[in-house]
Amino acid sequence: MTTWEYATIPLLTHATKQILDQWGADGWELVQVVPGPAGSESLVAYLKRPRS
Template sequence: MQKWEYFTAPVLVHSTKMILDNFGEEGWELVQIVPGMNPENLVAYFKRPKGEESK
């Protein structure tokens, strides 16, 4: 059975692509992105298969 690890991170609206690309390079898949506490912030939820940490 596949096991997952999860990660939550704040994302600034003005640099969304760069931030998401960085997490993608580390093997994280974006699951959902939701509004943060203020209009300039978002909260991103990621997952990746357990044991696939970037070296």
């Protein structure tokens, strides 16, 4: 059975692609993006990767 580790990261709207590309290069898979607590101007990404 696969076990997962999770990360929650804030996304800057002007650098979303670069941020997600970097986390993806480190083996993280994007699960979901939701509005952040500051409203529609901020986003929060939820990521997962298999535990090693």
